[in-house]
Amino acid sequence: MKLKALVAAGLVGASSLALATAAAAQDKTIRIVGFGASSGVVGIFGQNSTAAMSAAFEKINAEGGVTLADGSQARIVTEYYDDRCNAEEGISVLRRIASTDALVAIGPTCSNVAEPLFGIMQARVDDESDTGLQFPVFTDVAIKGGLAGISDWVFRNTPSEAAMYDELFGWLRETHPDATTIFGGVEEDFAHSRASWYDVMKTAADKHGFELVGEAQWLLSDTNFSNQVRGMRRAEPDIVAISAHPFTTCGVLREMARQRVEPEVLVGLTSSSSLETLSGCATEAEGLTIPTSFAPVNDEARAAAEAVVAEGGQMDLHSASAWENAMILKDVIEQVGVEGTAESLEEDRRKIRDGLAAMESAPGLLGTNQRMPDGEAVKPYVFVHARDGGWEVLHNPGS
């Protein structure tokens, strides 16, 4: 029944989007385009981003749109391109977007598309010898650490996992003084989960004095985890960190329940703090603690989440970024004085890039996002844990 509602909501969202695009044709418009995977196994990310973006733009347009350099108001029109999480398609989609009058793109969803995509862009701005694509991209979902440094034209509004897990393990140190050992489980063949364990969680745990007593690896499509969990059982860790996406996270949690591995604390990957984990294994996930850059903790966040649900999507840490990106871009466009004419297209894109690069902070749903010089962001976050089939805020380091 839940699925049916989702599908119906998606249809309504898609048709209202089409109507909005058609109605906007006669006014002065600014085009901001989204792209990412909206079909295939990870299609849910793109579908949520689509919903979040169109909800955000609808809100902006309802409040009068964006102010251009000449003082006139323009509506924002948008559309979403599906790249099926494929590198070649992602590149082709971005070239297509760059060939239209779009000013800036929001995307992609997959880190394995983002990495090649950023590679075909001009690495250093104003470097005449570099013939890479010159088009501003403001990434919402692809989260693997350090990607924005590849090109000056790329900005990301994804949470900094390094900061989040550092804080999380520090907090665990304080609240669980008797916990001393940690065991890591990694989904080894997915760039994001792999980087998150080896470069982020492991370092953070070590820094806060947790002793690593073992590691176990598995693959994205594995179905049998008995060997890995047996290692876990023998190591008797106080903390188990699972750096994996919802499907294998659920598989491992079930195996842990079966082998009666009951660590004091269970830590999960940022991407698993979504509805998928709960829809797959709510019972086993109980108590799973994850840092996330979105939770409906204040009025603004709650209102945004409702608007996205009305568009047929779900608000999680990924789609919250899509929403924030839309809002930040509106501010940037107004600040840098975009003219929004066909002749000024190149110039406007460059202005937006410079505007994003010059930002030191940006408003976010949970508070102020710090903008880093390399194009990355450090966003406020909260720690949530799974409780009674929902995500509940466990601790808010900002408050």
Add this chain to the structure above:
Amino acid sequence: MDFYLGLAQIFGVHTLLGLSAYVVLLTGQVSMAQAGFYAIGAYTAGAMTAMFGLHILPAIVIAGLVSAAIACIVGFPALRVKGLMLVVATLAFGEMVRLFFFNLTWQVERNGDRVGPNGAEGFRSIRYFPENGWEVWHVTVFIWFVVVVVMGALWWMDRTRAGAVLRAVGHDETAAQSIGLNLTAVKVGAMTAGGFIAGLGGGIYAHTVTHIEHGVFGVLLATFAIAYPILGGLGSVFGTLIAVLFIQGFLIEGLRFMGEWRSLLFGALIVLAMNLRPHGLLGEHAPRLKNLFGAGPARPSDPLSTKEAK
């Protein structure tokens, strides 16, 4: 404009991938190893330019030669088996190659950065084209130059004795053997040629996307490699080209406006195409082929005669 030129690059690279499977398919072998050769080419050429600073042209030729050598070595044992067994044996080889690169970490210091394959995180910044001032259209012309050379060579080969030999083996091995053809030599030769072409294609691919990782070169890519020539028809090299245009141009790029529904249509239209044009979009209407087909003593895949022929 750059969008269409970029699209043409994708067509070119995929045509090379399809042609590599086409050569092998002519001898009647369904090889799922082409994605593996493509991966070898991609990593080799990427290493040549990004790690050792070579020019792109020698880099892709070396990539082709390395792939060809490995294809030749693998060809001997693999081609002892046929039909479904060969499909699985080559699939196993392709997966082995992919997993090899999954485990491969080999980085060198260049301009203060660590460059090279880094296990599951892939091989990043293979940025030969943008770094050396190649505009998009330069790259497109370069790719199509390679594609035209390869297609021309295969087209010419098809009209010579070599093409007839390949097709003879493909249509009836027993008959081919009885007129004195060395089956092993023909098959391994086709495999080597296919490996070379796949290596070229992979080498170029790595440079058009700038970042490669093992996940790209999986079973799905191997399936696409054989899908192009089969969907287009084995009559001539143009079948493969038409199929690439159909899949990459129409199904993937042309239907993009359909959003999420595009992926649904993708598979359904392939099923439809194979039901309407089972011998491929262009069919098998190369004249040489028909003569052979009529002259052969038995239709090769007819279950009854296969049993007798064994």
Add this chain to the structure above:
Amino acid sequence: MDYFLIIDFVQSLLDGLLFGTTYALIGIGFTLIFGVMRKLNLAYGAAALAGTYIGVAATFAFDAPPPVVFLLSALGSGAIGIVVYYCCFRFTPTHYPMASLLASVGMLLFIDEVVIHASHGMPLPYPSVFREATIELGDIWVRGDLLFVFFICVVAMAVLFWLLYRTPLGLATRAVSQQPRAAALCGIDPTRVNLLTFGLAGILGGIAGAMTAAAVGVLSPIIAMGLTVKGLIAVVIGGLGSIPGAIIGGLLVGAAENVFLMLRGVTERDIYVMLLLFLFLTLRPGGLFGSTAGRD
């Protein structure tokens, strides 16, 4: 330390063998279809998965108990198998196997995408039985649910044998697989036999899919590719057209996979499995039970 190594080895082997039964079921499906049609159905794993999703849909629709879910999964997969036959095999030329091969690839992509579209790619919980039951033999733990999976798979195989060797339908199937033309001359309708085979293979695939999902407890579209590849490997190890071969092949793949996982770690696990397979194929091209070497 050594004691743990032995325990681990035995445990890995045991888990692998129990899991291997699902591979064996998929393998049997491939071998059945290949037996009667001499063709490869690459959409098979996806069809099995889609059937499993039909079972899950039942839990959403009316809170079906696990046995009903399993049954619906199997029947659904059988029905999809028949659809696959009509879409990919019925109207493509019999003497040109590549056409049906590619059509089944198209079908694989289509079915996968339908499943993803309907489920939004979300992992869904799948009911399992005896989930908490574990038999402890000293340090060796035998999972109750895997034993159940093993038991169901064995029953499915037994029923299949009964169908093939004790019923007129089975006789017809075997006749078509041995000599299609002679069978047709004897008045056996090949289309009917083909339909039956696809349905039967589909049901076996559905059971395998349901049991895999029950063992993991979660269902996600990403398991289709794994099932297809493992099933294919099981078939060729066992020998084409041989049902006992597919069973032994499946168990071997399951065991080898788990033992290599224990010895070499997950990143190298599949390299060794593939290497073994490659060597095995080239040294013994007919498989364990194949009658002839390298038949088309």
